[in-house]
Amino acid sequence: MPETVTATSDFAATPISLWRRGMNSLATLAAGAAVVLVLLPLGAVFGYLIYKGIGSINWAFLTQTPKPVGEAGGGMANAIAGSAWILLIASSMGVPIGIGAGIYLAEYGRNRLGNIIRFTADVLNGVPSIVVGIVAYAIVVLTQGHFSALAGGVALAIMMIPTIARTTEEMLWLVPNTVREAAYGLGVSRWRTTLSITLRTATSGVITGVMLAFARVAGETAPLLFTAFGNQYWNWKMNQPTAALSLQIFTYAISPFDEWHRQAWAGALILIVLIVLAVSAVRIVASHGMLKGAN
Amino acid sequence: MKGPQPVAKQEVVGSAGTQGEPLLKAGNSHIADAIFHLAMLACGLCVLALVGLIIYELMSGSRLSWHTFGMKFFFRSEWDPVNEQFGALPFVYGTLVSSLLALLIAVPLAVGVAVFITEMCPRWLKGPLAFTTELLAAIPSVIYGLWAIFVLVPLLRQYGEPFCARYLGWTGMFEGPPYGIGMLAAGIILAIMVVPIISSITREVMTAVPQQQREAVLALGATRWEMIRTGVLRNARAGILGGVILGLGRALGETMAVTMVIGNRPEIARSLFAPGYTMASVIANEFSEATGDTYLSALIEIGLALFIVTILVNILAQFLVWTVTRGTPARSHA
Numbered sequence: 001m002p003e004t005v006t007a008t009s010d011f012a013a014t015p016i017s018l019w020r021r022g023m024n025s026l027a028t029l030a031a032g033a034a035v036v037l038v039l040l041p042l043g044a045v046f047g048y049l050i051y052k053g054i055g056s057i058n059w060a061f062l063t064q065t066p067k068p069v070g071e072a073g074g075g076m077a078n079a080i081a082g083s084a085w086i087l088l089i090a091s092s093m094g095v096p097i098g099i100g101a102g103i104y105l106a107e108y109g110r111n112r113l114g115n116i117i118r119f120t121a122d123v124l125n126g127v128p129s130i131v132v133g134i135v136a137y138a139i140v141v142l143t144q145g146h147f148s149a150l151a152g153g154v155a156l157a158i159m160m161i162p163t164i165a166r167t168t169e170e171m172l173w174l175v176p177n178t179v180r181e182a183a184y185g186l187g188v189s190r191w192r193t194t195l196s197i198t199l200r201t202a203t204s205g206v207i208t209g210v211m212l213a214f215a216r217v218a219g220e221t222a223p224l225l226f227t228a229f230g231n232q233y234w235n236w237k238m239n240q241p242t243a244a245l246s247l248q249i250f251t252y253a254i255s256p257f258d259e260w261h262r263q264a265w266a267g268a269l270i271l272i273v274l275i276v277l278a279v280s281a282v283r284i285v286a287s288h289g290m291l292k293g294a295n
Numbered sequence: 296m297k298g299p300q301p302v303a304k305q306e307v308v309g310s311a312g313t314q315g316e317p318l319l320k321a322g323n324s325h326i327a328d329a330i331f332h333l334a335m336l337a338c339g340l341c342v343l344a345l346v347g348l349i350i351y352e353l354m355s356g357s358r359l360s361w362h363t364f365g366m367k368f369f370f371r372s373e374w375d376p377v378n379e380q381f382g383a384l385p386f387v388y389g390t391l392v393s394s395l396l397a398l399l400i401a402v403p404l405a406v407g408v409a410v411f412i413t414e415m416c417p418r419w420l421k422g423p424l425a426f427t428t429e430l431l432a433a434i435p436s437v438i439y440g441l442w443a444i445f446v447l448v449p450l451l452r453q454y455g456e457p458f459c460a461r462y463l464g465w466t467g468m469f470e471g472p473p474y475g476i477g478m479l480a481a482g483i484i485l486a487i488m489v490v491p492i493i494s495s496i497t498r499e500v501m502t503a504v505p506q507q508q509r510e511a512v513l514a515l516g517a518t519r520w521e522m523i524r525t526g527v528l529r530n531a532r533a534g535i536l537g538g539v540i541l542g543l544g545r546a547l548g549e550t551m552a553v554t555m556v557i558g559n560r561p562e563i564a565r566s567l568f569a570p571g572y573t574m575a576s577v578i579a580n581e582f583s584e585a586t587g588d589t590y591l592s593a594l595i596e597i598g599l600a601l602f603i604v605t606i607l608v609n610i611l612a613q614f615l616v617w618t619v620t621r622g623t624p625a626r627s628h629a
Contacts, residue, residue, distance in 0.1 A: 020518050027520035031415055034407025035424065038494075041487045042431050045442045052445075100338025108332060109339065117339045120346050126609035127349065127602060128548025130575045134582070134598045138352040147583075158345055165342060189324035191331030219435020222550035222575070226583040246437045253441045254555060261445070268438045279433050283426065 046272075053269025056262045066232050066248075072259055076267050078234045082149070082243040083271075085236065086228055087218060089153025094160030095210055099199075101161065102168025102206075107194055109169075118166075125162040132158050133223035141227060149235070149242035152228030156220060160213040167209025171202040208282045215278040219271055221246040245271050349602065357596035359588055368596060374561040376585075381593035383600070385561040389478070389571035390601075393553060394546035396482030396567070397489055402539055404486070405493035406528075412494075413501045414523050425498070432491035440555030443484045448475035448556060455479075456568055470566040474558070479567040481557040485549055489542035496541055500534025500619040501527055530619075537615030544608040548601060550575040574601045 060075050067074030101121070105114055136155035141147055175198050183193040199206065221244075224230075229241040230251065245267055252264035360368065364381060371382020412424050452475030459469040459479075504527050512526035513519075528535070558570020559580060574597045585591040 016516075016518060020521065024518040024520040027410075027523070028415060031407045031411035034404045035411050038404055038408050038428060038431070038487075038490050042427065044446060045434060045438065048442055048446055049438070097338050097341050100335050101342050104335035104339035108335060113339075117342050121342050122613060123606055123609065124342060124346055124349075126544055126548075126605055127346075128550070128575060128605055130548065130550045130578050131349065131353070131598050131602045134356070134578065134595060135349045135352045137582070138356055139348070161342060161345065165339075190328045191324070194331070215433055219437060221435070221437040222579055225579055229583065246435060249441060250437050250551060250555070253437075253444055264441055268441050271435065272438060275433055275435065276430070279430065 049265065049269045049272055052262070052265035056266035057269065061263065061266055065234060066263075069257060069260075074263075076243075076245065076248055076263060076270075078231065079243040079245045079248040079267065080270065082228070082231065082235065083218070083245040086149055086152045086156065086224070086242060086244055087214070089149060089238070090156035090160060090217060091210075091214070093153065094157035094213070095164060097157075098161045098164025098210075098213070099168050099206060101165035102172065102209075103194060103199065105165065105169040106172035107198070118169075121162040121165050124158070125166070128222075129155075129159060129220055130222040130225075133225060133227055136223060136227045144239055146239070147227060147229035147241040148237075148239045149228055150238045152224045152242065152244065155223035155227045156217040159217050159220065159223065163213035163216060164209050167212065168202075168206050171205030171209065172198055174205065175201045204285045204288070208285050211278050211282045211285075215275045215282075218275055218278070219246050221250050225250075353595060353599040353602055357592055357599045360592035360596040363589060364593075368593070369600065372561075372563060376581075376587070376590050379587060379589045381589065383574070383593075383597050385563050386572055386574040386577050386597060387600075388563050389557065390547055390573040390575070392567075393478055393481040393485055393557065393571065393573060394543055396478065397485030397546045398539060398543055400483065400486035401490045401493060401542060405490045405538075405542070406497055406535065408490070408494045409497035409501060410523055410528075413498050414519070414527065425495075428491050428494055431487065432495075436488070436549060436551040437555075439484055439488060440552040443480060443552060443556045447484060448480050451475045451480055451483075460568075467565055468567050471564075471568045473568055474570065476556055476558045476570060477568050478557065478564075478571045481553045481571070481573070482567070484552045484556060485546045488549060488552065489546050492545055493538045493542040496538030496616060497531070497535050500531040500538070500616060503534070503620045504530045534616050534619030537612045537617075537619070540608055540612035540615065544605045544612060547608065548575055548605050550579050554579050574598075 060073050061077075062075060062080070063077050064073070064075040065078045066076070101117065105118055105121075108114070109117060132155050136151050136158065140151035140154050144151070179201060180193055180198060183197045184190075188197070224244050224247050228244050228247065230247040231241045231243040233243075235242045249264050249267045249271065252260040252267070255261070360381065364371070368381065369383050369387060371380075372384040373380045373382045374385065375381070408424075408428060412421055412428075416424060452473050456469070456473030456475065456479065460473065463469045508526050508530060509522055512522040517525065553573050554576035557573060557576060559572050559576060560570040561572045561577070562569065564571070578594050578598055578601075582591075582594050585594055
């Protein structure tokens with residue numbers, strides 16, 4: 001008996017071996033190094049964008065259309081406006097359909113069809129953007145006969161819908177059932193309840209979803225290559241090729257001209273500022289709670 | 296028939312037992328409600344229709360190429376638009392190699408970051424770190440490409456590739472002139488792009504591992520690393536694998552950044568320094584210039600293959616993540 005006791009106390013007193021302590025420190029070090037290695041490119045990308053971009057942004061860049069090759073100056077005004085125009089077209093289609101699908105999933109979708117739609121939305125979310133471009137080309141460009149802002153908008157709308165639908169659903173689920181019941185109890189019809197009570201309560205959450213989708217498609221280039229196509233001039237027509245900021249950055253980046261490289265950096269800086277603003281707005285809204293008054 | 300008649304159509308539906316159903320159903324606006332229901336249903340069906348449309352358009356668009364080349368399309372390495380001879384092997388090879396290379400670099404980093412954020416770092420640092428790594432995912436592909444062309448590629452050409460050639464040249468994978476542009480550059484930029492996806496899923500599944508599990512392993516006398524290895528990572532491995540596969544899905548379909556640095560030459564070379572071409576890049580580069588029906592059809596067939604592969608990969612990944620996180624409350628990804 002005493003032997004057992006000695007053995008136990010010995011065991012308890014045994015310090016953690018050097019090897020195990022070493023492995024522990026090594027693992028901590030490795031994880032820390034991984035963080036540094038991942039943050040390094042992030043810092044480098046932002047650093048270069050600011051360093052190269054900020055000097056090239058001037059009034060001309062923001063107000064003029066591109067100059068012919070070899071001439072200094074000119075800007076990306078038409079591309080900035082074109083991006084806004086295409087995003088407006090995309091949002092006008094994608095946001096209502098996305099929110100509608102989200103409402104269906106949250107309010108009517110606890111059944112087999114709902115599950116199928118939910119699964120399909122996740123599938124759609126994973127479709128490579130270039131494939132979406134092919135489809136928008138087949139639907140819009142082939143029927144219209146030429147590249148157009150509309151085709152670009154359709155491609156981006158297809159990419160927005162699943163993101164918006166799934167976040168809207170999640171946000172509506174957060175609204176307590178008692179809120180709906182209170183409305184029904186006052187004799188409010190179901191559709192009024194959904195629109196004026198449930199959706200309204202979850203407004204900031206739904207806006208978060210929309211902004212996330214917006215940030216995701218704002219920088220998309222691949223689906224615009226053969227839909228919006230790009231344009232060196234102003235265009236406000238739905239059915240004409242339109243410039244886009246991301247397309248212009250791509251064209252300028254792979255060109256052999258220094259002046260264009262400079263402008264590519266400037267365009268990229270503007271694009272990233274817009275996207276970071278959108279993402280930060282989401283972050284702020286999210287930290288203040290997704291629901292209005294219902295918590 | 297006599298007896299008490301309902302005063303109005305208003306009816307009370309007792310549903311004490313069912314949690315999902317509201318207590319009272321408004322009875323007044325049946326028509327408006329039905330219309331609203333139908334409208335929302337239509338929006339939901341839109342999602343189904345879109346996926347159907349994608350499949351239909353890809354299938355009908357690629358039919359010509361499928362009939363001309365058949366299954367051999369994916370095993371031929373000829374890409375000759377002039378004589379209308381098309382084979383997708385170099386693109387399949389380029390896509391696979393660049394994506395796998397990306398995973399090779401990204402997985403250890405992403406898991407390391409996730410371990411650091413969930414288990415090691417002080418609480419006040421968690422939020423900012425998670426936000427910063429997710430910011431990496433918000434940067435558009437084209438900006439990564441721009442940065443890669445002007446920063447990463449020159450660095451690789453001057454330092455990275457000569458270094459690899461000197462010390463790893465014996466493997467045969469680091470041979471030839473260091474252009475900078477090529478498979479290696481594509482793999483690295485893809486790795487940077489998939490790290491946030493893998494690490495955010497890894498964080499999610501690690502958080503899903505019960506706290507008691509950690510405490511139990513620590514109580515047995517394990518060091519922190521042993522606790523993480525045996526108590527957390529081992530339990531979350533299916534979900535982590537899901538995150539890795541999700542990253543693979545993203546890497547396979549990634550277009551712009553890769554197109555800008557991979558060199559765009561349809562060749563199969565053993566060296567990672569050599570230029571290559573991926574399925575997504577060939578569509579991006581040649582689709583709007585494709586003349587001739589077979590050419591266009593061949594490109595759409597590549598798109599169809601890309602679509603099918605990414606869908607399967609995504610479904611598998613979601614299933615794996617679900618096996619770990621089921622039972623824990625759903626978390627928003629915002």
